[in-house]
Amino acid sequence: MAVRQVSVFISNQEGRLLKVTEILKNNNINIISASLAEAVDFGLLRLIVDQPDKAKEVLKAADLSAKLSNVIAVKIQDEPGSLHDVLESIDNFNIEYMYALSMPSGAYIIMKVKEIEEVEAILKSAGHEVFEGDFSM
Amino acid sequence: MIWNETKECMSRDEMSYIQSVRLVKLVDRVYHNVEFYRKKMQEVGLEPGDIRGIEDLCKLPYTTKNDLRDNYPFGLFAVPRNQIVRVHASSGTTGKATVVGYTRKDIETWAECVSRCLARSGVGRDDVIQIAYGYGLFTGGLGAHYGAEHLGATVVPMSTGNTKKLLTMMQDFEVTAIACTPSYLLHVAETIEQQGILDNLKLRTAICGAEPWTENMRLMIEDRLKIKAYDIYGLSEIMGPGVASDCEFHNGLHISEDHFLPEIIDPTTLEPVGEDVVGELVFTTLTKEGLPMIRYRTKDLTSINYEKCECGRTLARISRFKGRSDDMLIIRGVNVFPSQVESALLELDETKPNYLMIVDRVAHQDTLEVKVEVDERYFDDDMKGLENLSKKIAGALKMALGLAVKVTLVEPMTLPRTDGKAVHVIDNRKLV
Numbered sequence: 222m223a224v225r226q227v228s229v230f231i232s233n234q235e236g237r238l239l240k241v242t243e244i245l246k247n248n249n250i251n252i253i254s255a256s257l258a259e260a261v262d263f264g265l266l267r268l269i270v271d272q273p274d275k276a277k278e279v280l281k282a283a284d285l286s287a288k289l290s291n292v293i294a295v296k297i298q299d300e301p302g303s304l305h306d307v308l309e310s311i312d313n314f315n316i317e318y319m320y321a322l323s324m325p326s327g328a329y330i331i332m333k334v335k336e337i338e339e340v341e342a343i344l345k346s347a348g349h350e351v352f353e354g355d356f357s358m
Numbered sequence: 359m360i361w362n363e364t365k366e367c368m369s370r371d372e373m374s375y376i377q378s379v380r381l382v383k384l385v386d387r388v389y390h391n392v393e394f395y396r397k398k399m400q401e402v403g404l405e406p407g408d409i410r411g412i413e414d415l416c417k418l419p420y421t422t423k424n425d426l427r428d429n430y431p432f433g434l435f436a437v438p439r440n441q442i443v444r445v446h447a448s449s450g451t452t453g454k455a456t457v458v459g460y461t462r463k464d465i466e467t468w469a470e471c472v473s474r475c476l477a478r479s480g481v482g483r484d485d486v487i488q489i490a491y492g493y494g495l496f497t498g499g500l501g502a503h504y505g506a507e508h509l510g511a512t513v514v515p516m517s518t519g520n521t522k523k524l525l526t527m528m529q530d531f532e533v534t535a536i537a538c539t540p541s542y543l544l545h546v547a548e549t550i551e552q553q554g555i556l557d558n559l560k561l562r563t564a565i566c567g568a569e570p571w572t573e574n575m576r577l578m579i580e581d582r583l584k585i586k587a588y589d590i591y592g593l594s595e596i597m598g599p600g601v602a603s604d605c606e607f608h609n610g611l612h613i614s615e616d617h618f619l620p621e622i623i624d625p626t627t628l629e630p631v632g633e634d635v636v637g638e639l640v641f642t643t644l645t646k647e648g649l650p651m652i653r654y655r656t657k658d659l660t661s662i663n664y665e666k667c668e669c670g671r672t673l674a675r676i677s678r679f680k681g682r683s684d685d686m687l688i689i690r691g692v693n694v695f696p697s698q699v700e701s702a703l704l705e706l707d708e709t710k711p712n713y714l715m716i717v718d719r720v721a722h723q724d725t726l727e728v729k730v731e732v733d734e735r736y737f738d739d740d741m742k743g744l745e746n747l748s749k750k751i752a753g754a755l756k757m758a759l760g761l762a763v764k765v766t767l768v769e770p771m772t773l774p775r776t777d778g779k780a781v782h783v784i785d786n787r788k789l790v
Binding site: 318 | 732733734736737738739740741744745748766767768769770771772
């Protein structure tokens with residue numbers, strides 16, 4: 222059932238990212254990984270947090286646009302070729318974006334594809350470890 | 359030079375007489391030919407015979423832009439369609455255009471009125487004039503064009519958009535006069551300064567209009583280009599450019615009163631106000647055949663003065679415009695209502711996002727930026743989606759307004775609100 226990610230729309234201005242991190246800090250939400258995509262006027266902040274529902278709720282309460290979506294988290298080994306092996310097994314699918322996440326238990330690649338269930342099944346059958354549920358440290 | 363001394367310098371008594379005779383005929387004509395006017399008169403118990411002269415004008419109901427829209431496209435025309443030789447259109451407040459129509463005689467009257475304005479600006483048959491208003495559905499280009507031809511000047515129909523070509527021809531053709539918006543002329547002045555070609559020019563007169571400007575801006579244009587600059591006013595519902603313009607004394611704009619009967623009213627009580635009192639300008643077209651207008655509310659705020667001018671003309675003068683009694687903006691000569699932006703956004707989504715229009719003037723050119731608050735309905739964790747949304751809004755606004763718009767997506771609740779009510783327009787333009 223994939224991993225839930227929080228996406229936040231932020232204006233491309235000083236202080237806006239800080240507002241998001243401040244809200245999460247005040248609500249005791251742990252950010253496990255973050256990625257920021259930018260356009261000219263705005264950015265899209267993508268977060269993996271320990272409490273995605275609460276994160277969405279508190280961000281919305283602060284008048285921010287936040288949305289939950291599903292992404293795939295696949296574990297990769299700390300050795301040459303491991304990312305390549307993961308990608309090779311799903312080379313028929315378009316990856317929209319990707320970022321990394323590190324836990325005491327190991328490193329994960331977070332990726333967005335349209336066909337989440339299908340890709341997860343293929344990754345599993347190729348012997349890759351797919352994380353499901355919410356991360357917590 | 360006074361183009362039509364008989365009409366422009368007649369006594370007030372003579373003018374009132376002509377206006378009265380024309381008004382009586384006009385009312386009779388619209389009562390019998392335009393259902394809209396007939397119904398409106400019947401509603402207040404008026405018959406054509408009740409209007410015996412201009413003193414009875416105040417009995418007639420007002421007409422507004424909404425009436426034009428409700429009768430889109432040709433519902434208010436007072437002649438059979440086959441007598442209309444031209445239509446113009448401007449973007450309306452809710453997407454539907456405001457359409458105006460002219461008979462052959464209307465086109466001639468229009469040219470006559472524009473000729474008066476050009477002559478008032480010192481332009482004559484020896485001049486070479488560049489018309490740098492847009493040609494097309496907008497009345498500016500063709501209106502000024504026909505007037506300048508009627509006057510006998512050599513007309514160069516530049517239209518808008520190519521300053522480089524405009525300047526090349528200005529030098530090569532020894533152009534002496536230009537008709538364009540004041541902000542565009544300042545842009546042209548800047549380009550002339552950059553190229554250092556002022557001394558090569560024969561330009562001596564500019565006739566500027568279609569957007570609000572100030573006396574300071576006029577003086578600045580005169581100083582920078584070493585020319586004389588004049589103010590021309592008009593609106594398509596009444597005719598187009600040439601309804602009024604100022605003379606060499608720049609003490610108000612002379613109205614061609616024999617064709618356009620002016621009134622100033624209080625926009626709230628709708629009662630006429632006295633001479634020199636600021637209120638909303640209202641026009642009744644006395645001679646127009648195609649689309650006669652009875653007490654049309656222009657929403658432009660000004661005052662009127664009936665004293666004879668130092669130039670010898672007795673035509674009443676309206677002062678420089680003090681603003682609008684509605685929320686219309688004029689951006690690069692294009693009329694823009696915030697409601698147009700609103701309805702364009704509504705078409706994207708049933709629950710429209712909050713928005714803010716920021717109008718500015720950068721390098722003497724008007725700019726329009728529309729900021730749109732993005733809530734989670736509008737994005738799906740997708741940069742491409744957001745970029746497409748921005749493009750889609752820009753496209754919809756360009757279609758609706760006829761203007762290029764910069765769209766900026768911003769976070770929800772970040773646009774200014776006063777007392778919880780959203781502010782939709784910020785106009786940062788300093789009219790110099």
